[in-house]
Amino acid sequence: MAIAGGIASAFMLSTAVVSADTANTTISSVVSPIISLFTTSGTVNVNVTPAAGSTKQTIASDTVTVSTNDASGYALTLADGDTNTNLVSGGNNIAASAGTQSSPTTPEATNTWGYAVAGVGGFNASGYGSASSAAVSGTLKFAGVPSSASPNTLKTTAGVASSDTTTVWYAVAVDTTQATGTYTDSVTYTATTN
Amino acid sequence: MREDLKYIRVGIVTLLSVGVMVGTTAIVSADTASTTISSVISPIISLFTTSGTVNLNITPAAGSTKQTIASDTVTVSTNDSSGYALTLQDGDATTTLVSGGNSIAASSGTQTTPVVMAANTWGYAVQSLGGFNGSGYAGASSAAVSGTLKFAGMPASGSANTLKSTSGTASSDTTTVWYAAAVDSTQPSGTYTDSVTYTATTN
Numbered sequence: 001m002a003i004a005g006g007i008a009s010a011f012m013l014s015t016a017v018v019s020a021d022t023a024n025t026t027i028s029s030v031v032s033p034i035i036s037l038f039t040t041s042g043t044v045n046v047n048v049t050p051a052a053g054s055t056k057q058t059i060a061s062d063t064v065t066v067s068t069n070d071a072s073g074y075a076l077t078l079a080d081g082d083t084n085t086n087l088v089s090g091g092n093n094i095a096a097s098a099g100t101q102s103s104p105t106t107p108e109a110t111n112t113w114g115y116a117v118a119g120v121g122g123f124n125a126s127g128y129g130s131a132s133s134a135a136v137s138g139t140l141k142f143a144g145v146p147s148s149a150s151p152n153t154l155k156t157t158a159g160v161a162s163s164d165t166t167t168v169w170y171a172v173a174v175d176t177t178q179a180t181g182t183y184t185d186s187v188t189y190t191a192t193t194n
Numbered sequence: 195m196r197e198d199l200k201y202i203r204v205g206i207v208t209l210l211s212v213g214v215m216v217g218t219t220a221i222v223s224a225d226t227a228s229t230t231i232s233s234v235i236s237p238i239i240s241l242f243t244t245s246g247t248v249n250l251n252i253t254p255a256a257g258s259t260k261q262t263i264a265s266d267t268v269t270v271s272t273n274d275s276s277g278y279a280l281t282l283q284d285g286d287a288t289t290t291l292v293s294g295g296n297s298i299a300a301s302s303g304t305q306t307t308p309v310v311m312a313a314n315t316w317g318y319a320v321q322s323l324g325g326f327n328g329s330g331y332a333g334a335s336s337a338a339v340s341g342t343l344k345f346a347g348m349p350a351s352g353s354a355n356t357l358k359s360t361s362g363t364a365s366s367d368t369t370t371v372w373y374a375a376a377v378d379s380t381q382p383s384g385t386y387t388d389s390v391t392y393t394a395t396t397n
C-alpha cells in the first residue's frame with residue numbers, strides 16, 4: 001500500500017507540472033505622415049483691358065488642393081517666389097497691394113495687384129466672384145503677396161484631409177497709364193503637416 | 195571440587211554454542227528484497243521571441259498602397275518526448291492595430307484561406323503553413339503590395355490558430371512568423387499597435 005501510494009503521488013506531481021509557456025509580441029506599425037498639394041493649372045490669368053478715365057480690375061481664382069493622412073492636420077501658406085513682389089513685364093511693374101492679410105485694403109489701388117482668401121484675416125467673407133475688366137470693387141479687400149521669406153498662413157487644419165480645397169483670389173487693377181505687356185510673378189503655396 | 199565444577203560449566207557453554215550454530219545454519223538459507231528506484235522527469239517547455247516588438251513602419255504614397263513585411267522568430271525548447279504545439283492568437287478580442295481613435299483592420303484572410311493584402315489591413319503568415327505561400331516572405335519596407343504573397347487576419351483571443359505540432363523533444367526549435375501591414379494615403383498617420391500571444395504546450 002505504501003508503494004502504491006508513492007506511485008500515485010508521483011503521477012499527481014507530473015500532472016501538476018506546468019507544461020505550457022507563452023510569450024507576447026507587440027506588433028507596431030508607424031504610418032508616416034504624407035501630404036500632397038496641387039493647384040488648378042499652374043497659371044492664373046488676370047488679364048485686364050484698361051479704359052480711359054477709370055481703373056479696371058480683373059479678379060481670377062486659383063484652387064489649391066491638399067491631401068494628407070496626418071491626424072494633426074496641415075498648414076497652408078502663401079508667399080512670393082522671391083523677394084520681388086511686383087508683377088513684372090520687362091522694365092515695367094505692377095506693384096503689390098499695400099494691404100496685408102490682417103488689414104487688406106479696399107478699394108484696390110490703381111496699378112497694383114493682390115490676393116484674397118474669403119473669410120481669412122481681414123478679407124471679405126464672400127463676394128470674390130471672378131470679374132474681367134470690371135470697375136474696381138469698392139468693397140472687396142486684397143492684400144499684397146508677402147515676400148518669399150515671410151509667408152502668410154492661409155489655412156490651418158486639425159485632421160486628415162482628402163482633397164481639401166482652398167480658393168485663392170487674385171486681382172489686378174490698372175488704369176491707362178499702366179504700360180501694356182504681359183506681367184508675371186510666381187507665388188509659392190506650401191502645405192506642411194502639423 | 196570447585197575446579198571440577200568450573201570445567202563442567204565451560205563444557206556446557208561450549209556445547210550450547212555449538213548447538214546454536216548448528217541450528218541457525220539449518221533453518222535460514224537465503225533471503226532477498228527488491229527496491230524500485232523511480233524518477234519522474236516532468237515535462238517542461240520554454241518559449242521566447244526575437245525582441246518582443248515587430249516594427250511594420252510604412253511611408254504611404256499618393257495613388258498606391260504600400261506594404262511592409264517583417265518577421266518574428268519564436269523559439270521553443272521542450273524535453274517532452276511527445277513534442278509540442280505552438281499556437282498564435284491576438285492578446286484580446288480586438289484584432290485591429292490601434293492608434294488612438296484610428297485603426298488598421300485585420301486581414302479578411304484565414305490561415306487555411308489567406309489573401310493578398312488589401313489596403314489598410316494587417317496580417318500574418320507562416321511559410322508553407324495552411325494556405326500560405328511556400329516562399330517569398332522577405333522583409334520589405336514601404337514596397338508596393340505583393341500581388342502574390344498571402345496573409346491571414348489575427349484570430350481573436352480564445353480562437354488560437356495552431357502554427358506547428360511536433361512529435362519529439364525540441365531544442366531551440368524556431369518558427370518564423372511574418373507580419374505585414376498595407377496602407378494607402380488615406381490611413382491617418384500614427385503609431386498603430388496590437389499584442390499577439392504565442393503559446394507552446396507539450397503534447
